[in-house]
Amino acid sequence: MKATDDLSPMTGRLVLAATPLGDVGDASSRLVEALATADVIAAEDTRRLRSLAGALNVSPGGRVVSFYEDVETARLPKLIESLHAGQTVLLVTDAGMPSVSDPGFRLVAACVEEDIPVTCLPGPSAVTTALALSGLPCDRFCFEGFAPRKPGERAKWLRELAVEPRTVVFFESPHRVASTLSDAAEVLGGERRAAVCRELTKTYEEIKRGTLAELAEWAADGVRGEITVVLSGAPPRDVSVADLVGEVSERVAAGERLKSAAAEVAEATGVSKKELYDAVLASRK
Template identity: 50%
Template sequence: MTAEPPHVWLVPTPVGNLGDITLRAVEVLRGADAVACEDTRRTGALLAHLGIGKPLVRLDAHTMHRAAQVLEDYPRLAYVSDAGTPGISDPGAELVRAAVAADIPVEVLPGATAFVPALVLSGLPTARFAFEGFLPRAGRERKERLSAIAARPETTVLYESPHRLAATLTDLASTCGETRPASVTRELSKKFEETARGPLADLAARFADGVRGEIVVVVAGRPLGEAVPGEEAPDHAALAQTWAQEGRSAREIRELLMAQGLRKNDAYALALQATQDA
């Protein structure tokens, strides 16, 4: 009998409710030679719930250097993270690189993930967004990432641990502005699922005493016309004068100023004054 060819599957697992596992995920877990995972106890409990008995291999951030050997020992390997889709803020991406280097086909199953439901639940714009994963705990890189979130016009989604949530919300309020809209979603698909929405300062105060559960924070993008943090606000009157000298009409100047966030009446007044002075 010819052996099945090597293959790697990244299998999403529930972020909360065990009923969120897909039929295809169960089929793949049953058919694999072994299941690699971050935590053998947690994954062992999931497999026991599903009635699946398979060898478990630990492949986390500390043991991923063993990936090539694991792929050799178990040619048809399923990989799961602690929860959600592997490869998002966990070592799964490194396993993919190892499999690609060994010319082993990789398949990622669709399924549970935390940031998509939280983004939709936030009520903030979803057409364009940036996923930040976990922020650095401290230092220059953390400050740079916070500044990038503050300047970004798109919605930002990030993960955070319960004991660091209050500090992160406070830092976001300081960097983005206390009134910037945001949301905090925790315990997705579980009994005590919660989404809190409001200005960053209010959310920082609400969660100042700590919270439990897996957490997703969603932050609104920089409002149109708001100066990028660290940069001077544009001189709209000077811009209107420059555009008028270039021969633009009052209507064109008004539209350009409105695109920068000025209210219609204010933009029209500046445009009219600039074209009269030109």
């Protein structure tokens, strides 16, 4: 196989390739070359892969296999076997970077365990695109994957974010984004700022910025498309151990273990974990 530079696809190597979020023009020339030359292409959706290849005017040169969540574990042995045989395996998902809330992590971990080279063809990512467009601080952020589906788990997750100082990025289904934003406004406060990024890079791309209360009201009428939410970090807090006893007690009442709740609140606020734990116990007497 012809290599254009040190990071180009090579034999006996797993190549993770980012694919366009919507606009096919975002595909890199290296992705086009990899599609044409890889021995095996593991695709989250083979139909979407062939549609992308057609739009790029390239014919997949190797064997194409499906690699979505339900078959990921079952496909690993054959893919590892191909890699050990000196073949290049190209991993692509429907959009964005493999492994980021998409199939890929298990295969990468298996390659690391087997000492098989892994490289990446960087490109589109909904996480960093939404973050850059949000208008919120980008110097420190965390990615939370998809918001929990069940209301109780989502409420617990939001309570944890209540003290997260970094900007938070997460994905959400268009069918649940209204309820998630409403819950977030209730738990985190309606004045906390956020951005909802819809259909990134596509024809009907839309970025809605505002407070959680404003965004929850906007989403109540229904939202369509692929959704990425960016949430501002919690403002700095000047609190004492006594100020936090009630917060920990509320989390325990909601089902968390006292030890873990005290530890998380203490870490987020900078107070002593032991002092906070002891203060909660003392408040019960």
